Amino acid sequence: MTNAAGNSLDGFFYPKSVAVIGTTDVEGSVPFDIFYNILKDRLNGIVYPVSPGKKHIAGVKTYKYVVDIEEPVDLAILVFPSAVCHMALEQCGKKGIKSVIIISAGFREVGQAGIEREAKIKAIAQKYGIRIIGPNCLGLINTDPESHLNASFARKMPAEGNIAFLSQSGALCTAVLDYAQGKHIGFSKFVSFGNKTDVSEIDLIYYLKDDPKTKVILLYLEEVTDGPGLMKAAEAAVREAGKPVLAIKSGRTSAGAAAAASHTGSLAGSDEICDAGFEQAGIIRCNTIEEMFNRAIALAYQPVPKNDRLAIITNAGGPGVLAADATVGSNVELARFTEKTQELFWKKLPRAGNQSNPVDVIGDARADRYEIAIEGALADDNVDGVAVILTPQSMTDIDDIALNICKVGEHNEKPIYTSFMGEMDVASGIDILERHKIPHYILPEDMVDSFAACCTFRKEMAHKLDAPVVFKDVDKAAAEKVLDEAAKAGRHHLPEADAEKILEAYRLPVIPRAVAKSAEEAAKAAAKIGFPVVLKVESDDIVHKSDIGGVVLNVADEKAASAAYETIMKNAKKAKPDAKVDGVLVAKMITGADEVILGLKQDTSFGPTIMFGLGGTFVEIFKDVSFRVAPIGSISAKEMVREVRAYKLLSGARGRTRRDVAAIEECLQRLSQLATDFPQIKELDINPLMVQDEGKGCHVADARIMI
Amino acid sequence: MADPQVVQRVKEVIARVLETDPDSIADDANFVFDLGASSMQSLSLVAAFEEEFGIEMEEDKALEVQSVADAADFIQGYLKK
Numbered sequence: 027m028t029n030a031a032g033n034s035l036d037g038f039f040y041p042k043s044v045a046v047i048g049t050t051d052v053e054g055s056v057p058f059d060i061f062y063n064i065l066k067d068r069l070n071g072i073v074y075p076v077s078p079g080k081k082h083i084a085g086v087k088t089y090k091y092v093v094d095i096e097e098p099v100d101l102a103i104l105v106f107p108s109a110v111c112h113m114a115l116e117q118c119g120k121k122g123i124k125s126v127i128i129i130s131a132g133f134r135e136v137g138q139a140g141i142e143r144e145a146k147i148k149a150i151a152q153k154y155g156i157r158i159i160g161p162n163c164l165g166l167i168n169t170d171p172e173s174h175l176n177a178s179f180a181r182k183m184p185a186e187g188n189i190a191f192l193s194q195s196g197a198l199c200t201a202v203l204d205y206a207q208g209k210h211i212g213f214s215k216f217v218s219f220g221n222k223t224d225v226s227e228i229d230l231i232y233y234l235k236d237d238p239k240t241k242v243i244l245l246y247l248e249e250v251t252d253g254p255g256l257m258k259a260a261e262a263a264v265r266e267a268g269k270p271v272l273a274i275k276s277g278r279t280s281a282g283a284a285a286a287a288s289h290t291g292s293l294a295g296s297d298e299i300c301d302a303g304f305e306q307a308g309i310i311r312c313n314t315i316e317e318m319f320n321r322a323i324a325l326a327y328q329p330v331p332k333n334d335r336l337a338i339i340t341n342a343g344g345p346g347v348l349a350a351d352a353t354v355g356s357n358v359e360l361a362r363f364t365e366k367t368q369e370l371f372w373k374k375l376p377r378a379g380n381q382s383n384p385v386d387v388i389g390d391a392r393a394d395r396y397e398i399a400i401e402g403a404l405a406d407d408n409v410d411g412v413a414v415i416l417t418p419q420s421m422t423d424i425d426d427i428a429l430n431i432c433k434v435g436e437h438n439e440k441p442i443y444t445s446f447m448g449e450m451d452v453a454s455g456i457d458i459l460e461r462h463k464i465p466h467y468i469l470p471e472d473m474v475d476s477f478a479a480c481c482t483f484r485k486e487m488a489h490k491l492d493a494p495v496v497f498k499d500v501d502k503a504a505a506e507k508v509l510d511e512a513a514k515a516g517r518h519h520l521p522e523a524d525a526e527k528i529l530e531a532y533r534l535p536v537i538p539r540a541v542a543k544s545a546e547e548a549a550k551a552a553a554k555i556g557f558p559v560v561l562k563v564e565s566d567d568i569v570h571k572s573d574i575g576g577v578v579l580n581v582a583d584e585k586a587a588s589a590a591y592e593t594i595m596k597n598a599k600k601a602k603p604d605a606k607v608d609g610v611l612v613a614k615m616i617t618g619a620d621e622v623i624l625g626l627k628q629d630t631s632f633g634p635t636i637m638f639g640l641g642g643t644f645v646e647i648f649k650d651v652s653f654r655v656a657p658i659g660s661i662s663a664k665e666m667v668r669e670v671r672a673y674k675l676l677s678g679a680r681g682r683t684r685r686d687v688a689a690i691e692e693c694l695q696r697l698s699q700l701a702t703d704f705p706q707i708k709e710l711d712i713n714p715l716m717v718q719d720e721g722k723g724c725h726v727a728d729a730r731i732m733i
Numbered sequence: 734m735a736d737p738q739v740v741q742r743v744k745e746v747i748a749r750v751l752e753t754d755p756d757s758i759a760d761d762a763n764f765v766f767d768l769g770a771s772s773m774q775s776l777s778l779v780a781a782f783e784e785e786f787g788i789e790m791e792e793d794k795a796l797e798v799q800s801v802a803d804a805a806d807f808i809q810g811y812l813k814k
Contacts, residue, residue, distance in 0.1 A: 050771060079751060079769025090767075109799060110766040 037125030041100035048106030108132030119154030163220030164196035187212020253632030264308035308486035328441035338384035346384035356478035574601035621714030634701035735805035
């Protein structure tokens with residue numbers, strides 16, 4: 027198995043010999059526990075303690091230096107203080123060790139001195155071709171019996187399972203291991219990658235994509251350093267290998283958005299862009315550890331539902347309704363049973379209950395009645411998954427019902443999920459379910475959410491590749507020239523005329539216009555463009571032009587154009603006496619069109635990101651916008667337009683005229699190309715883009731570009 | 734270069750704290766990497782140097798000193814004051 031760069035990480039996961047460098051004989055210390063965990067958890071290989079000053083540790087002969095070990099060493103684990111890690115790493119290089127885990131803290135996370143130490147170890151690693159996991163991490167665990175490596179200071183080794191967990195936080199790992207053990211959740215691989223000075227979550231996802239022991243990949247991230255790289259790796263796992271990737275990205279901050287200078291900048295906070303990037307790549311984003319594991323066990327233990335139709339079986343009406351309500355909120359469907367199933371339930375289940383979905387087998391139901399309902403629902407062609415709810419009544423044979431579900435679940439091609447509600451009385455039943463890998467949830471809503479996550483994964487897996495179209499008719503050189511000149515002049519905010527030149531170069535349809543320096547010129551320009559026209563003050567120093575009376579709409583003839591020029595100049599001088607005014611822009615006025623906003627923003631993690639929304643209040647108040655990380659293809663462009671709630675206004679709802687949606691989609695793709703061609707464009711707003719009736723196109727009425 | 738007598742006394746202190754033979758300690762030996770000093774032993778070394786040489790060292794700076802030769806130089810700086 028190899029990662030994106032073609033480098034195998036097998037040396038980390040399947041070493042035949044491991045050296046723990048800097049270990050000690052102090053029980054309860056990290057250096058000792060790492061060594062002792064490898065020993066007591068029975069690595070399928072040899073472990074060498076390297077410890078200057080000690081002759082033996084836990085009955086095993088020690089070596090002063092790693093280079094003193096005569097046999098080859100596949101993996102080294104450094105547990106020395108950070109100040110001497112470079113010395114140990116240098117020896118690893120000389121010994122020919124290619125995989126090194128640096129557990130030690132005291133690097134990038136502690137400031138300048140740590141940054142320098144990290145740079146030093148990176149240079150040594152490059153010199154010898156060493157791959158590094160860490161520093162500042164908990165280590166890794168591989169439960170595969172072929173290796174059985176517990177190279178961590180976790181309190182215990184988890185059971186073998188088919189879920190891989192990757193975490194940037196080491197401390198979280200130990201809590202997750204404890205949580206998972208309580209729920210009988212096993213792991214295939216468990217990796218704390220810390221400061222990711224070399225091996226990152228991206229390398230690990232590529233590795234796990236091809237790991238036969240891993241079915242589901244879980245990720246805990248505190249920062250996304252290479253958004254496009256992460257998206258590519260996740261896409262490969264989800265869409266090529268059919269493995270779900272679930273992720274928590276902590277730090278939902280809006281601090282970055284607050285400092286933005288454009289509509290797009292203020293709406294596209296880092297978290298919204300992260301959401302968009304994850305969704306594009308097929309990553310299922312989770313908010314909490316519990317939510318992530320709830321979804322993970324559904325994906326890891328059960329087959330993926332073929333469609334979105336869920337049957338609910340319950341012995342209590344209330345929880346059944348809660349689950350049914352949750353299907354609506356989770357975008358899945360309540361299955362409608364076939365006549366055959368309805369007939370079966372009518373005959374075999376109590377009439378006092380409910381024979382349609384959610385099926386109420388009523389409070390006195392025992393295992394036999396549950397079995398009829400579960401098997402009947404599973405056999406129904408209109409059902410894609412079955413959710414079983416149980417509340418403990420005095421006559422409920424909880425353990426027998428649990429065992430029955432396990433028996434049915436073992437051979438079924440459709441998934442089963444359970445919610446045995448309560449705590450003490452249902453505990454043994456839950457234990458049976460969890461040990462048999464039947465997903466269990468305390469709350470029915472969580473059960474439905476997990477079914478919905480499985481449906482999302484199925485759709486993501488089937489998502490078609492969205493290859494971006496490269497428009498050949500763009501004039502990249504012309505746009506580059508304008509941007510270069512602006513950069514040379516030290517401008518951060520391009521004048522409207524320059525912004526339009528750039529958009530025109532990318533064939534984004536700018537409204538016919540001209541800049542007038544006098545009332546006479548304004549009248550002539552208006553006549554040439556054709557009435558009605560709009561006049562607008564042309565000044566870098568006046569950002570919100572309408573607010574100061576700098577815009578006059580619907581100018582119908584030459585005389586009115588001349589008068590509008592004078593009014594605008596007067597207002598500008600009054601409102602901003604120091605502003606440098608370059609004249610008045612005269613532009614064709616588009617009527618009978620809807621206003622939409624298109625934007626782009628360079629994100630520090632994900633790169634260029636495209637935004638779409640309806641103009642005016644929809645953007646300002648409702649924040650009704652969609653995002654995609656560029657480059658985008660036609661599928662994403664279509665999805666972006668349809669994702670906003672206000673799409674119905676464009677699509678001809680309630681007798682409205684259908685607008686030229688295809689023209690918007692083309693503009694989004696052209697904007698995406700512009701964004702990827704010129705990373706120096708920090709933010710861009712096309713606001714508004716005037717969209718006319720279907721087939722009549724759209725026009726850029728105003729644009730702002732920040733570099 | 735530190736006075737050879739200071740270097741020898743430094744080695745003897747290290748040997749006492751780390752329970753090793755002073756003759757086995759090289760001049761450029763690193764306390765942690767070569768001699769296996771733990772963080773507690775590093776603190777003990779600072780205290781033992783102060784006692785041996787009758788000086789009071791700045792602890793943060795003293796803990797940054799990593800090798801025998803550097804320790805001898807560092808201590809000699811205090812002896813000259």
